[in-house]
Amino acid sequence: MKVCVVGVGAIGGTLGYYLSKAGCELSGLARGQTLAALRQKGLRLREKKGDIETEDSVPIQASDSPDDLGPQDLMILAVKAPSLSTLAPRLSPLLKPDTIILPAMNGIPWWFFQGFGGELEGRRLRSVDPEGLLASSLPTEAIIGCVVHLGASCPEPGLVMPLPLKTLILGEPSGVLSHRLKDLAELFTRAGFETRVSQSIQNDIWYKLWDNMTMNPISALTGSTMDRILGDPLVEEFCRQIMTEAKTVGELIGCRIEKSIEDRLAVSRTLGAFKTSMLQDVEAKRPLELDALVSAVAEIGGMVGLPTPAINTLLGLTRLRARVAGLYPDEN
Secondary structure (H helix, E strand, C coil): CEEEEECCCHHHHHHHHHHHHCCCEEEEECCHHHHHHHHHHCEEEEEEECCEEEEEEECCEEECCHHHHCCCCEEEECCCHHHHHHHHHHCHHHCCCCCEEEECCCCCCCCCCCCCCHHHCCCCCCCCCCCCHHHHHCCHHHECEEEEEEEEEEEECCEEEEEEEEEEEEECCCCCCCHHHHHHHHHHHHCCCEEEECCCHHHHHHHHHHHHHHHHHHHHHHCCCHHHHHHCHHHHHHHHHHHHHHHHHHHHHCCCCCCCHHHHHHHHHCCCCCCCHHHHHHHHCCCCCHHHHHHHHHHHHHHCCCCCHHHHHHHHHHHHHHHHCCCCCCCC
């Protein structure tokens, strides 16, 4: 199976490494130092088991041009949401009629309401795909949804360090248990992932979003780790207000969250002095994924007629913070 990873960072690199070990022919779309490292040393993975640290590498055909890589059986999108609009129109050389597109990205995706059913079926989210560019460049029928519960870091270009948690949830946007979905789940299972097939992948996306859309922006806004965010009573109360609104929006569109806010915050507390990915992006001066994580939820709230004052406040403050730092585009 020919697999191309678009964005060979911590998540994309980890997925690609283990798929290569499972027998896939691996390629990667990369640039700059990552491209140079992949060409020189292959895709490397370092892991620690007990007191022993090991490092291994797998071959990867790496290029900054999709034309060099050609049509793929599976294309994994593992880039940050802000860069996808620029990248998507260039990806057509990687596609053939039966290519599977697997977005392994955070937040609400552009295809969220494709196959969703009900009154919101087919609605375009302007917050994540304002001009419809993603929908026109990446065929909806090629997409299999993915929720990644995977801890990994990328200490240097071309090198990934995974944590023990390696869980993937896969699902067709329509909820159908297709043959290609089952085959893909079997492939990832053979590659060493704990893989679950979902008949409501949008619901699984919403549940992961529930925490990310709250803690990520607050950490970026305050520069604080998880323990300090939840250690301040006023900030914790604000978190609860945001999560209550997001949970209600989910219920109104059919993405019901069964767990309580207290249960979810208890999980977050176990992370201790943890830096969210958005805080890491602020420190590295990378663009922030605000639209996929927060703007989309506010937009969906508007679609179903639910006011979201806490979410709007979070969005406004974090967006201004990002604009001042040059990490989010200014208004036209």
